[in-house]
Amino acid sequence: MIDVLIIGGGIAGIETACSLQELGLETLIIEKEKQIGGHLNNWDTLFPTKRSASEILEYYTEQIRKKSITIYLNTTVTSIRKQDDGSFEVYTSREVSFKSKTVVMAHGFSLFNAQRKEEYGYKIYENVITSADLEQTFKQNNDVFVNPMGKIPERVAFIHCVGSRDEKSGNHYCSKVCCITAVKQAIKVKQLSPQTQVFCFYMDLRLYGRGFEEMYREAQEKWGVQFIRGRLSEVAENIDGSLQLKAEDTLAARPFKMSVDMLVLMVGFEANKSTALFHNSCGVACTESRFIQPRHHHLSANATNIDGLFTAGTSIAPLSVFDTLNHAKAAAFAIHSYITK
Amino acid sequence: MNDLFIIAPFTIGLIILLGILIGKYVVWTIQLSQIDKLRILHGFFTVRTLRAIREIFWESLLHRNIWKTNPLLGYMHMSFALGWLLLIIVGHIEAYMQASSLSVSPWIPIFFRYFEHEHFYGARFFAHTMDVLLLYVLSGVVLAYGKRINSKLFGIKRTTKLKPKDRISLIALWSIFPLRLFAESATAALHGNGGFLTSGIVFRYLQVTPNIEYTLWVLYSCSLAIFFITLPFTRYMHIPTEVYYIFLKEYGIKLKKQFNSYSKIQVYSCSRCGICIDACQMHHAQISNNQSVYILKNIRDENLTDRKLYNCLLCGRCEDACPVNINLNDLRISQRIKSSKEYNSSYDFLEYSITEKADVVYFAGCMTHLTPGIKKSILTVLDTAGVNYLFLDKDKGACCGRPLMQAGQIEAAKKLIAYNRQQILESGAHTLLVSCPICYKVFRDDYELGQIDIRHHSEYFLELLHNQKITIRNTQKSIVYHDPCELGRGCKVYEQPRELLQSIGTLKKVKHEKVESLCCSGSLGDLSLSMVERNKIKEQTLEVLLKPNPDILATSCPLCKKTFVKGVDIQVKDIAELVAENIQSN
Ligand SMILES: Cc1cc2nc3c(=O)[nH]c(=O)nc-3n(C[C@H](O)[C@H](O)[C@H](O)COP(=O)(O)OP(=O)(O)OC[C@H]3O[C@@H](n4cnc5c(N)ncnc54)[C@H](O)[C@@H]3O)c2cc1C
Ligand code: SF4
Ligand code: SF4
Ligand code: SF4
Numbered sequence: 001m002i003d004v005l006i007i008g009g010g011i012a013g014i015e016t017a018c019s020l021q022e023l024g025l026e027t028l029i030i031e032k033e034k035q036i037g038g039h040l041n042n043w044d045t046l047f048p049t050k051r052s053a054s055e056i057l058e059y060y061t062e063q064i065r066k067k068s069i070t071i072y073l074n075t076t077v078t079s080i081r082k083q084d085d086g087s088f089e090v091y092t093s094r095e096v097s098f099k100s101k102t103v104v105m106a107h108g109f110s111l112f113n114a115q116r117k118e119e120y121g122y123k124i125y126e127n128v129i130t131s132a133d134l135e136q137t138f139k140q141n142n143d144v145f146v147n148p149m150g151k152i153p154e155r156v157a158f159i160h161c162v163g164s165r166d167e168k169s170g171n172h173y174c175s176k177v178c179c180i181t182a183v184k185q186a187i188k189v190k191q192l193s194p195q196t197q198v199f200c201f202y203m204d205l206r207l208y209g210r211g212f213e214e215m216y217r218e219a220q221e222k223w224g225v226q227f228i229r230g231r232l233s234e235v236a237e238n239i240d241g242s243l244q245l246k247a248e249d250t251l252a253a254r255p256f257k258m259s260v261d262m263l264v265l266m267v268g269f270e271a272n273k274s275t276a277l278f279h280n281s282c283g284v285a286c287t288e289s290r291f292i293q294p295r296h297h298h299l300s301a302n303a304t305n306i307d308g309l310f311t312a313g314t315s316i317a318p319l320s321v322f323d324t325l326n327h328a329k330a331a332a333f334a335i336h337s338y339i340t341k
Numbered sequence: 342m343n344d345l346f347i348i349a350p351f352t353i354g355l356i357i358l359l360g361i362l363i364g365k366y367v368v369w370t371i372q373l374s375q376i377d378k379l380r381i382l383h384g385f386f387t388v389r390t391l392r393a394i395r396e397i398f399w400e401s402l403l404h405r406n407i408w409k410t411n412p413l414l415g416y417m418h419m420s421f422a423l424g425w426l427l428l429i430i431v432g433h434i435e436a437y438m439q440a441s442s443l444s445v446s447p448w449i450p451i452f453f454r455y456f457e458h459e460h461f462y463g464a465r466f467f468a469h470t471m472d473v474l475l476l477y478v479l480s481g482v483v484l485a486y487g488k489r490i491n492s493k494l495f496g497i498k499r500t501t502k503l504k505p506k507d508r509i510s511l512i513a514l515w516s517i518f519p520l521r522l523f524a525e526s527a528t529a530a531l532h533g534n535g536g537f538l539t540s541g542i543v544f545r546y547l548q549v550t551p552n553i554e555y556t557l558w559v560l561y562s563c564s565l566a567i568f569f570i571t572l573p574f575t576r577y578m579h580i581p582t583e584v585y586y587i588f589l590k591e592y593g594i595k596l597k598k599q600f601n602s603y604s605k606i607q608v609y610s611c612s613r614c615g616i617c618i619d620a621c622q623m624h625h626a627q628i629s630n631n632q633s634v635y636i637l638k639n640i641r642d643e644n645l646t647d648r649k650l651y652n653c654l655l656c657g658r659c660e661d662a663c664p665v666n667i668n669l670n671d672l673r674i675s676q677r678i679k680s681s682k683e684y685n686s687s688y689d690f691l692e693y694s695i696t697e698k699a700d701v702v703y704f705a706g707c708m709t710h711l712t713p714g715i716k717k718s719i720l721t722v723l724d725t726a727g728v729n730y731l732f733l734d735k736d737k738g739a740c741c742g743r744p745l746m747q748a749g750q751i752e753a754a755k756k757l758i759a760y761n762r763q764q765i766l767e768s769g770a771h772t773l774l775v776s777c778p779i780c781y782k783v784f785r786d787d788y789e790l791g792q793i794d795i796r797h798h799s800e801y802f803l804e805l806l807h808n809q810k811i812t813i814r815n816t817q818k819s820i821v822y823h824d825p826c827e828l829g830r831g832c833k834v835y836e837q838p839r840e841l842l843q844s845i846g847t848l849k850k851v852k853h854e855k856v857e858s859l860c861c862s863g864s865l866g867d868l869s870l871s872m873v874e875r876n877k878i879k880e881q882t883l884e885v886l887l888k889p890n891p892d893i894l895a896t897s898c899p900l901c902k903k904t905f906v907k908g909v910d911i912q913v914k915d916i917a918e919l920v921a922e923n924i925q926s927n
Contacts (some may be wrong), residue, residue: 118711118712119713234718235713244736
């Protein structure tokens, strides 16, 4: 029997494994994809440092090698069953199951599917993309910044809160990192294409973290990014592929129209589909927003309602890399004291 | 003994009843509009009157519509109505026969056994016949007791609650026939003039004195009197009013937007059968005070609250289920018009632009603009078919006015209607194409566009297909079609979307279809419903729609599509998108 089985080889899972290894416990990571790193594989540079995401992933790859942590790639955990002796049986897509004293759910989040907000035209109009798509564009490291139709955009608009804080999408919560991600991406667009005008449409700006406000100020003062408090109502396509935005400026309290060459939807976090599977198979408690419910928000934010079942990272809520890694380290301590008590 | 105490209560009750009824109906009729009064005048000596009488026979006596939804309930209503009427008719014939004359005092047929103990030609036959009829009505009374005790026996999940005055009336009604049975049985025991039921069964082992007999007849008369006097003030007012309503309906009188005396007549025609309660999906969201029967009751009692009034999807399911054919949706809207405070609706910012000329004008409306996939598909189909069209609200446009209409903001709606109407007329088009059933409804009902054909895209695309302007590839996929409320029950378009879909894939049947279809829950008619409540209703609808495991859930309303997309894993498509995806260029 293994000491700790970790579901998910994103940064939360790996950090938990590394810390546990240092505490002398034996771990096993099960990762669905063919590589570790989770969503960070798709991001270019990270806020607030503007350092490359791959730098973090390289660091962890090195740690895994040094600490010889075992990882099963291309394996999806499908259900968790608590046994009578208090241990867990974890079933996977590969017809193998694992026995473990404790389990960590570090299976992360899913991106909101922007097609569900049809009025914004994602996958209908060519020049509408999501924040995740834009990271991919940045990663390609092209010399010139162009929109999906290959044109250098005169105007780019970022739309905040797509699929978050939106009753109609069924998601009341704030995804926390998309405001600052928009700031980060707006700066990057300006860096790549200084002549492009950049607009951010927000409900209110949530720049809660260390260094976030500074980045916001930089975006305005140094790069001339324009922040408009307003809600986008609908998007239409012009013959040349540019987009007509109809929105409401909620500060000026009037409707207005704007034409842009590219629209970026700041898609939010949603609970990973696996969370529902785990909830159904072992009864782990979930919040109204469908994320995992920690046992105590302040005092035991890694334990769950089931003894021996822990969580780390964005399986509990939208978190930045900074918060994810702290939560993961704390998970290691919680598990260590659970096993050695 | 003094016969007065038997005759008087009944007679006084009847006179009061007739007085009030005539008074009310005269006032209501006077309050009708001039045109509606002319309609009655012109319709009176035509077949319409006969048609009305036929409907009264079917509905007010036999209660055919209730039979259709619930046979036991139908039987109960029928036994009261038909049984009682026959008792009166046969009772009169019996009295005439006995007197060998048509001039008998009006109370004689009512208390016949009490007054007539003598044998006359056919007396036995009449005694037995009257007993059969009495037994028939009594069977209905027993069912009515049963329904109050346990409505589930009737397959009704919910029944209406009673007010004190209704209770008095109800008890009076329920005692009339048992008292008649006892009174006639007492007389039969003393004088031997009963039929198979009344002779002996009740008083075989009981000593009956003339005093007991007298008291029973007085009680019988009193119960009739109480029922008559309370009738106009209780739910039973529906009995005469429904008859009157059927005549007016046949003469072609229609419900107006403003609440008037005809609306009142409809309100009073409700029998509180409760059928509309079960039709309403709001129960899935634990809302059980807003259903039509309660609204009508509140209108009568003048204590309708906005909370209840506005908490309704306007899906029209109750209207379809109502056996009395009350225009429940429009009645509710007329109440909203009455209660809504006109807000400052200035649309000065709308500019009149000179419209171009075209054969067809396409109006997308707000909802289609929020579903660009549908909008794009419509344009693809029009372009492929080579239609000469004008996209009226491509860049700027006003709302069609229907959501305002549903909210009771009629003045604001009228401004938008006037704006759009002028532009449509100026285009010189022969056809107006819309891609949203919500717009479609208001264009058909309130725009007065004269010669212009108004078409929903499902109808229009089918015509294009029939005229070989387009051809469609069959995908062989299985499709379930959801009827949008405004297109189906609202505009009675059921077949064209189905025919169109059959050319795209295999159409599967579901449990509630066409006129019985369920609401997606997205309706703009109800702005007070929370998302959580909407989702509960939606889930129940989806359960029905997804039962046959289709590949595609198709609908023909942008709002239905938007509502369903958030709840399912399979593809949710508007008919326009399915046509555009599978269109073949000639
Ligand atoms: C557009 C965007 C940009 C962002 N930019 C930044 C930034 O610049 N700076 C910053 O601090 N944060 C940023 N974030 C937030 C950052 O992505 C998250 O904090 C981080 O990814 C959380 O890591 P995680 O390990 O909790 O989850 P994930 O990254 O989602 O990793 C979860 C892992 O679990 C695996 N998995 C899931 N289910 C199963 C299963 N059933 N079985 C096995 N394996 C499974 C997945 O394949 C994945 O590898 C951004 C987020 C978005 C959406
Ligand atoms: S972080 Fe900003 S963009 Fe994201 S959901 Fe919260 S408020 Fe909206
Ligand atoms: S509104 Fe119609 S269905 Fe509802 S109780 Fe009245 S008569 Fe019956
Ligand atoms: S219209 Fe629909 S929601 Fe409203 S009361 Fe009738 S059945 Fe219920």
